[in-house]
Amino acid sequence: MKISGAEHLVRSLTELGVEYIFTVPGASIDPILDVLVDSGPEVIVCRHEQNAAFMAQAWGKITGRPGVCLVTAGPGATNAVTGIAAAQAERCPVILISGQISQRIKFKHAHQNIPAVDLYKPITKWSIEVDYLEVLPDILSNAFQVAMTPHPGAIHIAIPSNILQEHCSFKSISYESAPILGTAPDTVLSKAISLIESAHFPGMFIGNRVTTHRISESIRDFLRKHEMPVMATFEAAGAISRDLINLFMGRLGVFKNQPGDKILDKADVLLTVGYDPIEYDPVIWNKIPERTIINIDTVPAILDQAFHPTMEMIGDIALNLDALNKKLGTIVNSSEFPEVRKAFDMLVERYQAGKEYHDIPLHPLRLIHEVREYLHDDITVICDVGSHQYWWARHFLCFEPKYFLTSMGLQTMGIALPWAIATALARPNKKVFSISGDGSFLMSSMELETAVRLNLPIIHMVWEDNSYNLVKIQQEKKYHRKAFCEFGPMDMIKYAQSLGAKAFKMEKPEDIKTVLDQAFSAKGPVIISVPINYRDNAKIIETLNDYS
Numbered sequence: 234m235k236i237s238g239a240e241h242l243v244r245s246l247t248e249l250g251v252e253y254i255f256t257v258p259g260a261s262i263d264p265i266l267d268v269l270v271d272s273g274p275e276v277i278v279c280r281h282e283q284n285a286a287f288m289a290q291a292w293g294k295i296t297g298r299p300g301v302c303l304v305t306a307g308p309g310a311t312n313a314v315t316g317i318a319a320a321q322a323e324r325c326p327v328i329l330i331s332g333q334i335s336q337r338i339k340f341k342h343a344h345q346n347i348p349a350v351d352l353y354k355p356i357t358k359w360s361i362e363v364d365y366l367e368v369l370p371d372i373l374s375n376a377f378q379v380a381m382t383p384h385p386g387a388i389h390i391a392i393p394s395n396i397l398q399e400h401c402s403f404k405s406i407s408y409e410s411a412p413i414l415g416t417a418p419d420t421v422l423s424k425a426i427s428l429i430e431s432a433h434f435p436g437m438f439i440g441n442r443v444t445t446h447r448i449s450e451s452i453r454d455f456l457r458k459h460e461m462p463v464m465a466t467f468e469a470a471g472a473i474s475r476d477l478i479n480l481f482m483g484r485l486g487v488f489k490n491q492p493g494d495k496i497l498d499k500a501d502v503l504l505t506v507g508y509d510p511i512e513y514d515p516v517i518w519n520k521i522p523e524r525t526i527i528n529i530d531t532v533p534a535i536l537d538q539a540f541h542p543t544m545e546m547i548g549d550i551a552l553n554l555d556a557l558n559k560k561l562g563t564i565v566n567s568s569e570f571p572e573v574r575k576a577f578d579m580l581v582e583r584y585q586a587g588k589e590y591h592d593i594p595l596h597p598l599r600l601i602h603e604v605r606e607y608l609h610d611d612i613t614v615i616c617d618v619g620s621h622q623y624w625w626a627r628h629f630l631c632f633e634p635k636y637f638l639t640s641m642g643l644q645t646m647g648i649a650l651p652w653a654i655a656t657a658l659a660r661p662n663k664k665v666f667s668i669s670g671d672g673s674f675l676m677s678s679m680e681l682e683t684a685v686r687l688n689l690p691i692i693h694m695v696w697e698d699n700s701y702n703l704v705k706i707q708q709e710k711k712y713h714r715k716a717f718c719e720f721g722p723m724d725m726i727k728y729a730q731s732l733g734a735k736a737f738k739m740e741k742p743e744d745i746k747t748v749l750d751q752a753f754s755a756k757g758p759v760i761i762s763v764p765i766n767y768r769d770n771a772k773i774i775e776t777l778n779d780y781s
């Protein structure tokens with residue numbers, strides 16, 4: 234039986250296991266939407282294509298299967314750019330399907346005609362237009378394969394309107410999973426073992442590619458047997474479990490000023506595991522590029538003057554760690570060195586100090602401390618981009634992979650609420666806790682209506698200071714004055730309520746527990762509006778020597 238191009242697409246996506254399509258409608262994709270009324274993945278109607286793409290990104294990040302975003306030709310395709318660039322930068326499998334004008338009029342300066350394939354080429358792994366309906370299922374299966382093959386990333390498929398209307402018989406190709414990788418050869422393993430066994434100060438630096446349960450478990454097993462200090466990037470949150478907290482030197486990124494940065498400088502043999510330089514440029518953190526670096530990853534590192542590993546173990550990260558774990562003999566236990574204990578004590582002290590801040594407006598560390606004590610480990614915490622991100626990413630302890638999410642690749646504002654929505658869908662019946670600054674929130678806050686419509690259990694906290702603070706503090710450091718970083722106040726409570734959400738104000742330490750109780754017992758999305766005390770924000774960007 235012959236079916237239309239739109240039906241082909243929906244059937245292929247269904248057979249590929251797609252559960253949700255994040256979309257904003259448009260005439261060029263309405264044949265697809267019409268088919269989706271009767272069958273196929275559940276459609277999530279979004280309020281901006283950028284957010285639809287962010288949702289698809291978070292779906293890909295959490296599930297490991299591509300998130301699918303469907304946008305209309307022209308403005309729909311241009312609006313999705315930031316979300317797709319973020320997915321590509323942060324190695325999340327995503328498939329963007331865009332409508333396209335009919336092939337017959339592509340040569341013309343026609344309505345909503347943009348070179349979408351060219352637009353997406355530099356920011357995706359693969360950007361292609363479907364020229365023949367017969368190959369649409371083939372293109373989709375390949376798109377799944379390319380999106381999921383290391384390094385995962387974004388795919389763009391443009392489908393001209395005439396192809397959606399054509400008919401032919403349907404034949405799909407299934408695609409189950411990314412290729413299974415193996416361990417490095419024995420010679421490589423032996424070399425790594427001899428380097429680690431002769432280390433005077435072994436250390437480990439983990440990056441965003443370690444946040445699967447399997448890899449995290451291998452890291453944990455390795456560290457239980459071979460103790461050494463471990464530093465993490467922001468997106469590597471959760472890989473280290475509670476029982477190994479003693480070895481954990483905190484999360485690092487962009488500004489080299491954390492206790493863990495000092496330990497990173499000390500290691501003479503450094504194991505970099507699933508590390509992606511996009512999160513923390515080695516030019517900043519690696520002032521001693523000639524030291525021994527053993528890079529354990531799925532594909533070889535991009536080399537530069539500051540990061541050219543002595544050797545690499547390429548393949549399945551977990552299997553390579555397991556192989557090392559098994560064969561490694563006695564090594565120096567650098568986790569007991571005084572400088573390591575000092576760095577650890579500083580982190581503990583900083584965390585414990587949280588409860589001593591009695592400021593009104595509330596101090597970031599007080600909030601983070603109380604929220605950590607309040608939340609169960611199975612609640613995903615998602616943080617937007619700005620000064621608030623550095624407070625949370627550095628200080629919020631998380632012990633499960635992919636339960637603290639933030640954007641450190643593209644580091645784009647506005648991700649928190651869309652990611653929270655996708656997370657609530659990916660982890661049904663679990664509350665999601667997300668945080669934005671007032672600048673980031675307003676970049677995607679229209680999706681609060683989406684969250685309300687879907688009745689999702691999201692508690693979203695907004696830190697309000699009426700400024701783009703992270704930019705402001707850097708200007709003040711560089712130029713001794715601020716430039717164009719302030720904006721006006723708004724009534725966050727009324728705004729949230731106007732979109733149908735519940736909203737609470739949190740102003741003083743005594744409010745914290747009460748408001749969290751109210752927010753967590755409410756049904757559907759909740760906004761917590763927090764006037765924030767940013768008196769200590771200059772410390773976020775101080776240099777390493779500014780503290781002892």
Ligand SMILES: Cc1ncc(C[n+]2csc(CCOP(=O)(O)OP(=O)(O)O)c2C)c(N)n1
Binds near residue numbers: 622671698700
């Ligand atoms: C889409 C986007 N635009 C601009 C920036 C540059 N930028 C980084 S942080 C920031 C300020 C964020 O403000 P807010 O969300 O209020 O957080 P705060 O820094 O005040 O905690 C800006 C403008 C960015 N990262 N992403």
